[in-house]
Amino acid sequence: MDGGGRVVFAVRSTDLRAPVARSGARAGLFSGVLPRVLRRPFRVLLRTGVSDMHVPGYAAPLMTGALLLATCLYGMSVGGHWPQFLQTMTAYSGFAVxxxxxxxxxxxxxxxxxxxxxxxGWTSLVGLDVDAARDQVASLPWVQSATVRKVYPDAIEISVVEKTPFAIWQYGKDLMLVEADGKLITPFRSGRHADLPLVVGEGASxxxxxxxxxxxxxxxxxxxVExxxxxxxxxxxxxxxxxxxxKLPEEGVDTALSYLADTDRASGLLSRDILAxxxxxxxxLVVQLTSEGLKQRTAAVKEMMKQLKAGGRRT
Structure with missing residues (x-):
């Protein structure tokens, strides 16, 4: 107590070591003199009972290992190596496709x-992206759509729906198989689809x-029709x-084809020596004869004229 009747507390470093010494016999966690800035938080921790905690001797190495593991996982995530790590670990665990x-x-x-x-050979079923796999399969020339399904632990089921070729399109020197709507499928390189209609020219497909x-x-x-x-x-x-x-007209194609079919049935027009x-x-109908057909036609007309003249003289 000073001369003015006030009570004065003198805080020394030994005062702060006292609780440490008392708890150190049980915890062995705290020792020495705390800096001034940490003294108040330290007193709060003491009131919450932290001094009664028992920290095992292997806690420090364990926490260090956990920190290193967390750092590695974070590095793989930031560097984009996490999917590869997951693929490798799960593949070695029996989930390789x-x-x-x-x-x-x-x-x-x-x-x-x-x-x-x-x-x-080490692709993991766990980390396989089925959407990306489906898109890759669907990008094949003949594939209309595809379904990819995982079957654990190590199988993939792929179901494919293929395009239907409708015709062979010739444009210039190129031959392409096309769908009914004209979409290209793949170049025509074999006789497998030779029975399909052949369409020629720009816009034909x-x-x-x-x-x-x-x-x-x-x-x-x-x-x-060839x-x-x-x-x-x-x-x-x-x-x-x-x-x-x-040679079909731009309009009235159905009428023209019907008339031609009737004419051919009546006279065998399409089997004669004609070009077009x-x-x-x-x-x-305008019929263009071949050179041989023209000769035969000319000869037939001359013969008919002779017969008409001979008949006229007889009368």
Whole structure:
């Protein structure tokens, strides 16, 4: 107590060591003199009972190992190595893909599908991105759509729906298989689809379905068509198996084909020595003869004229 009657406390470092010494016999955690800034938080911790905690001797190495592990995991995450780490760990745990089951593919080989999956023998089923795998398979030329499913622990099931070729499109020197809507599938390189309609010229692939359907309504003509030629991207020529060209009009195709079919049934027009039948005029057919046909026609006309003259003289 000072001369003014006030009570004065003198705080020494030994005073702060007292509680440490008392708790140190049990915890062995705190010792020495605390800096001034930590004295108040230290007293709060003492009141909460932290001094009664028992810290085992291996706590420091354990916490150090945990810190190092957390640092490694964080580094892999930031560096983008986490997926690779997960793939490796799960693959070695028995989840490596060893069985791939593919169904629905006829034009697409199993090898093509496997190459798109990029399996390396240690690809983990756990870390496999099925959406990315499906997109890779669906990008193959013949594939319309694909489904990829995981079958644990080590299998993948892939179901493929393939495109349907409708025609062979010739543009210049190139031959392509196309769908009914004209979308390209793949180059035509074998005779496997040689029985498909051959459409020729600019714009022919997108218009082929309509003309093939119209001609199919007249089987006697359709069975003889070798190619459908798009002219000026406006109308069609039909080239028959005997070399005859049928020139269809821009409008009224159905009427022109019906008239031609009736004429052919009545006179066998398409089996004669002709080069082309022009149906672009509404009221008539214009027939172009071959050179041999022209000779025969000329000879027939002369013979007919002779007969008419001879008959006139007799009368």
């Amino acid at each position: 060893t069985d791939v089951r593919i169904s629905g593919n006829g034009e697409t080989s199993d090898i093509d599908v496997l190459e798109r999956l990029d399996l390396n 997108g218009k082929a379905q309509a003309i093939v359907a119209r001609v199919a309504e007249h089987p006697e003509i359709a069975s003889r 190619s459908y030629v798009r002219v000026g991207n406006r109308r069609w020529d039909l080239r028959l198996d005997n070399g005859v060209t049928l 039948v022009d149906m672009r005029l509404e009221d008539r």
